[in-house]
Each structure stands twice: as structure tokens, then as C-alpha cells.
Amino acid sequence: MTAQEIRNRLECVQGDITTCSVDAVVNAANTSLLGGGGVDGAIHRAAGPRLVEECRTLGGCPTGDAKITQGYNLPARFVIHTVGPVYRNGRHHESALLESCYRNSLELAEQHHCRTVAFPAISCGAYGYPLEEAAEIAVGTVLDFLGGHDRPEKVLFVLFDRRTCDVYERVVTRLTG
Ligand code: ADP
16 A cells, blocks of 8 residues: 555544534543543533443543444444553653553554544543644554555544644644645
């Protein structure tokens, strides 16, 4: 597969991830997996209460790791819950942990035969990760994974606001152009 073919399996869109009709949406969860604010709260509200019931059986999730559940009332079949690092000063393994969120989520998606996966900007809200750096890790890790795997066929970055979407698009151009 050429670099251009890999790049064509990636797309940045501005929008609300809870409305995405994909095989799996990724949730920027916290270690309890029991719901929170931001995109986590939006996913739990849209999925309905059976989501937190299933999450309660999982026993939480360490930072950098990922776990999968059903999507319940979401258009997505699965939710992949991953826990991004809280950004402190960049010297607490934040970049390695953020990279492992993307990699572990993609591995779970592949194991569950997902063709399409949507990611939010993990750690870029309440967890305070600098946007440019986070986008570089997100795009770089996904491109690297897609280069070595046929599934997922397509990865969407679903960014809530215009500014975040613009940054992601620039990073995609820089890393693939
Ligand atoms: P974290 O705690 O990992 O930083 P947040 O949910 O606070 O997670 O923020 C992560 C990103 O998700 C932010 O860019 C935020 O604007 C975005 N976000 C919030 N709600 C949604 C949504 N419904 N769909 C997509 N992205 C969202």
C-alpha cells in the first residue's frame, strides 16, 4: 500500500462523535470507566444506561490502555474506552501513554473486525494536552498502524470544534504531504 493510499484511509471532520455511524467510536474515558464530562458524558448520555452497566463489569482501565463494550443506543456498534494521560509537563510519559491509547484502541478495533473507527481528540479537553503535540501523536500513530494493518479500513478524527479540526488537518498534510 502506497503512502497516498494509507493517507486516503484517514479523514478529519468537525462534529459530534455520538452521531457517527461507524463500527466503533473511541471514548476519552477516565480510569473508572463510569462516565465523566466532555465527550465521555456525551457518549454515555447518547448510549443510554446499559453502557455504564456494562462498564461496571470491567473493573476500570489503566491510563494508556483500552477496553471495548457494546454501543447500545449509539449508531456505533462498539465503544472503545481508552484513558488518555493528564498532561502535566511532558515529563511524565504523556506522549508514550497517548500513543498507546491510539495503538491499543486500533488493536481492539481490528480484533473485533471493525472497518470504520472514529476517534475524538483524546486528552485535549479537561486533560490539558497541548493540541499540536497531541494531534501529531494521534495522526502519526494512526498512520503507522494503518500502514501495517488492513483493518480498520477507515479512521475518522471527529473534532468537536473548528480550531481543533484545522490543527488536525494541518498535521495530516504535514505528515503525509
Ligand atoms: P479528556 O479528558 O481526554 O481531555 P474531554 O472530553 O475533556 O477529554 O475532551 C477531549 C476532546 O473531545 C476535546 O477536544 C473536546 O472538545 C472534545 N469533545 C467534547 N464533546 C465531544 C463530542 N460530543 N464529540 C466529539 N468530540 C467532543
